[in-house]
Amino acid sequence: MAELTMVEAINLALRQEMEQDEKVVILGEDVGWDGGIFRVTEGLVEQFGEDRVIDTPLAESGILGFSIGMAIHGMKPVPEMQFSGFSYLGFHQIESHASRLRWRSQGRFTVPMTVRMPYGGGVRALEHHSESREVFYAHMPGLKFVVPSGPRNARALLVAAIRDPDPVVFFEPKKSYRAFREEVPDEDEPAEIGPASIVRPGDGLTMVAWGSMLPATLEAAERIAEEEGAEPEVIDVTTLAPLDYGTVAGSVKKTGRCVVVQEAPLTYGPAGEIAARLQEEAFLRLKAPVARVAGPDVHMPYFAREKSYLPGAERIIQASRAALHY
Amino acid sequence: MPLTETGPDSKIEYLSILNEDGELDKELAPQFTDDLLLKGYRTMLLARRFDERRLKLQRSGRIGTFAPVNGQEAAQVGTISALREDDWFVPSYRETAANFWRGTNPADMLVFDAGYNEGIVIPEGARNLPNSVPVGTQMLQAAGIAYAARLEGTGEVAMTYFGDGATSQGDFHEALNFASVFDCPVVFVCQNNQYAISVPRARQTRSQTLAQKALAYGMDGIQVDGNDIFACFAAADDAVRRARETFRPTLIECVTYRLEMHTTADDPSRYRDEEEVEKWEKRDPIERFGSLLRERGLLDDGSLEDMEAKIAETIDAAWDEAEKRIEKAEGVSAIFDHILEQETHEQVRQKQQMSDGLGGVSGYG
Ligand SMILES: Cc1ncc(C[n+]2csc(CCOP(=O)(O)OP(=O)(O)O)c2C)c(N)n1
Numbered sequence: 001m002a003e004l005t006m007v008e009a010i011n012l013a014l015r016q017e018m019e020q021d022e023k024v025v026i027l028g029e030d031v032g033w034d035g036g037i038f039r040v041t042e043g044l045v046e047q048f049g050e051d052r053v054i055d056t057p058l059a060e061s062g063i064l065g066f067s068i069g070m071a072i073h074g075m076k077p078v079p080e081m082q083f084s085g086f087s088y089l090g091f092h093q094i095e096s097h098a099s100r101l102r103w104r105s106q107g108r109f110t111v112p113m114t115v116r117m118p119y120g121g122g123v124r125a126l127e128h129h130s131e132s133r134e135v136f137y138a139h140m141p142g143l144k145f146v147v148p149s150g151p152r153n154a155r156a157l158l159v160a161a162i163r164d165p166d167p168v169v170f171f172e173p174k175k176s177y178r179a180f181r182e183e184v185p186d187e188d189e190p191a192e193i194g195p196a197s198i199v200r201p202g203d204g205l206t207m208v209a210w211g212s213m214l215p216a217t218l219e220a221a222e223r224i225a226e227e228e229g230a231e232p233e234v235i236d237v238t239t240l241a242p243l244d245y246g247t248v249a250g251s252v253k254k255t256g257r258c259v260v261v262q263e264a265p266l267t268y269g270p271a272g273e274i275a276a277r278l279q280e281e282a283f284l285r286l287k288a289p290v291a292r293v294a295g296p297d298v299h300m301p302y303f304a305r306e307k308s309y310l311p312g313a314e315r316i317i318q319a320s321r322a323a324l325h326y
Numbered sequence: 327m328p329l330t331e332t333g334p335d336s337k338i339e340y341l342s343i344l345n346e347d348g349e350l351d352k353e354l355a356p357q358f359t360d361d362l363l364l365k366g367y368r369t370m371l372l373a374r375r376f377d378e379r380r381l382k383l384q385r386s387g388r389i390g391t392f393a394p395v396n397g398q399e400a401a402q403v404g405t406i407s408a409l410r411e412d413d414w415f416v417p418s419y420r421e422t423a424a425n426f427w428r429g430t431n432p433a434d435m436l437v438f439d440a441g442y443n444e445g446i447v448i449p450e451g452a453r454n455l456p457n458s459v460p461v462g463t464q465m466l467q468a469a470g471i472a473y474a475a476r477l478e479g480t481g482e483v484a485m486t487y488f489g490d491g492a493t494s495q496g497d498f499h500e501a502l503n504f505a506s507v508f509d510c511p512v513v514f515v516c517q518n519n520q521y522a523i524s525v526p527r528a529r530q531t532r533s534q535t536l537a538q539k540a541l542a543y544g545m546d547g548i549q550v551d552g553n554d555i556f557a558c559f560a561a562a563d564d565a566v567r568r569a570r571e572t573f574r575p576t577l578i579e580c581v582t583y584r585l586e587m588h589t590t591a592d593d594p595s596r597y598r599d600e601e602e603v604e605k606w607e608k609r610d611p612i613e614r615f616g617s618l619l620r621e622r623g624l625l626d627d628g629s630l631e632d633m634e635a636k637i638a639e640t641i642d643a644a645w646d647e648a649e650k651r652i653e654k655a656e657g658v659s660a661i662f663d664h665i666l667e668q669e670t671h672e673q674v675r676q677k678q679q680m681s682d683g684l685g686g687v688s689g690y691g
């Protein structure tokens with residue numbers, strides 16, 4: 001077992017999947033000899049050659065449409081969008097083709113591809129390099145949408161995504177790329193796309209987060225436990241589509257209180273969806289309205305002010321106190 | 327520093343084999359068996375008559391909007407017939423004649439036109455992709471399929487269809503670029519039918535030809551008389567051979583004309599005049615081909631009547647079958663089919679609620 005960063009863990013997943021299934025290919029801008037601008041694909045072209053780690057022309061739609069074709073022919077492409085903020089130049093390929101091909105061909109053709117893309121703020125990047133727009137992909141039928149929160153689940157979930165028979169969008173929280181290390185087993189670790197996991201058990205308050213928001217949420221949970229004497233239960237939603245309502249509702253039936261944390265702008269975000277569902281499934285058990293901690297409904301500010309945009313432990317603690325003392 | 331020249335060394339050729347008067351250039355004419363010639367003619371005629379029937383069905387509210395192929399039958403049958411069965415067909419939404427050549431059942435097509443996904447039945451073993459509606463987007467998939475075929479050494483070729491309007495889309499350029507950079511055995515067939523809905527070809531591009539766009543991507547491009555089935559076949563056959571032997575892609579521009587409306591939702595009299603249509607009617611690809619077949623003694627009034635009668639029977643039978651299937655296509659559960667390999671919990675829950683007759687798909691617990 002080695003202590004890896006998320007970048008290294010994703011690299012390990014890619015390498016091991018490519019070793020054991022020659023249908024897996026990687027393609028994108030700078031993924032080859034440069035090893036990807038975040039070094040996620042480092043060393044892969046040396047090991048697998050240019051036919052399997054493909055430096056493409058600079059064209060997002062090209063990368064995605066071409067990958068869809070390869071997937072139709074039976075390969076397992078893992079295209080990379082350099083930043084999620086540029087995936088819109090190929091968004092129509094995901095919406096119009098990848099997510100629909102199984103349905104549109106009555107099951108004859110499928111698109112087993114995994115689109116990886118770094119998302120989110122917190123690394124003082126340029127405009128278009130920091131946004132969090134998960135609802136675009138979570139809203140689309142025919143697509144799975146995974147957001148790991150740390151090195152270990154990033155590795156396990158990416159393997160599951162590559163092996164999945166359907167298209168998967170895989171959001172990588174770039175703020176967490178190198179922020180911390182985790183033990184990651186050398187051998188395969190089975191993961192399942194879908195189930196959320198309870199990463200901190202408790203019975204005083206349910207806190208729900210995913211991806212880049214998990215570390216701040218865990219930090220807030222510790223402080224709430226110390227300062228309020230209530231043990232929060234923290235749920236890591238590793239998959240936004242299909243979303244595991246059951247685990248969240250089960251927890252809230254127990255705690256009666258819930259705070260959902262998202263990096264995306266508040267309005268229409270996944271937190272709203274989770275709150276609506278809790279209102280249906282646990283209405284009589286709720287002791288307080290479901291609180292949402294989110295970015296404001298603005299574009300991600302330029303980096304000097306990105307901290308004021310991003311939900312952090314302080315805002316999560318504030319919302320948690322409000323929920324506890326309602 | 328002297329001014330010198332650089333750039334592509336190729337020119338765009340224009341190919342025509344069977345002219346408007348039905349005269350054949352014997353040197354260029356590909357050789358076919360009589361049976362194959364008649365099969366090509368029958369497929370073109372079936373597509374034309376099928377559209378005529380569909381127009382009536384659409385006008386009486388039995389099926390929805392569709393895009394008539396009328397006038398483009400030679401461009402489609404000529405090119406698609408250059409493929410082997412194990413090659414890939416990546417169509418847009420107007421490829422009725424090419425679809426018939428590839429074995430698509432007219433009854434299935436009518437069920438689809440009536441608004442049921444169940445009408446998408448890809449013939450057993452056929453590598454036919456379903457229609458693509460967003461203009462230009464499917465060409466990239468064809469390039470990707472061809473790339474995978476080359477890597478896997480299967481010897482397959484992909485052929486993809488689109489209109490003149492599609493050449494303005496970014497995806498067209500990305501597809502040509504990828505196909506050329508990565509040596510993809512793919513044939514791009516542009517049916518330049520002169521209009522993208524109401525917008526004339528001259529408003530899409532100032533390029534002299536659409537085929538010349540190939541040169542910018544370092545691949546071969548050729549313009550053909552798209553109402554001449556022989557020219558379309560010869561160009562496609564050449565492109566398919568090149569793709570199979572050298573993996574190089576080709577762009578073929580078939581210069582043709584859409585004799586009908588863009589789709590049944592469109593009124594072409596708003597943007598083009600009758601004179602223009604009449605001019606193109608004289609170049610009708612079916613009549614041109616028919617007169618050659620008559621000259622060769624393969625067709626006469628009697629055998630044409632027989633063929634027409636059989637086609638009418640085929641279409642009648644297709645509609646009978648389609649009507650029965652449409653009547654039986656009840657219940658909502660089919661809308662949940664084929665979204666993912668395995669239904670999600672949420673889909674199962676929503677399907678149950680809808681089958682129980684609940685209005686929404688969410689509610690109290
Ligand atoms: C991306 C996209 N934009 C707009 C449309 C609406 N639309 C459907 S067909 C069409 C014109 C296409 O013209 P062309 O590519 O020349 O093909 P043709 O219909 O003449 O065969 C338009 C604008 C569409 N289907 N897809």
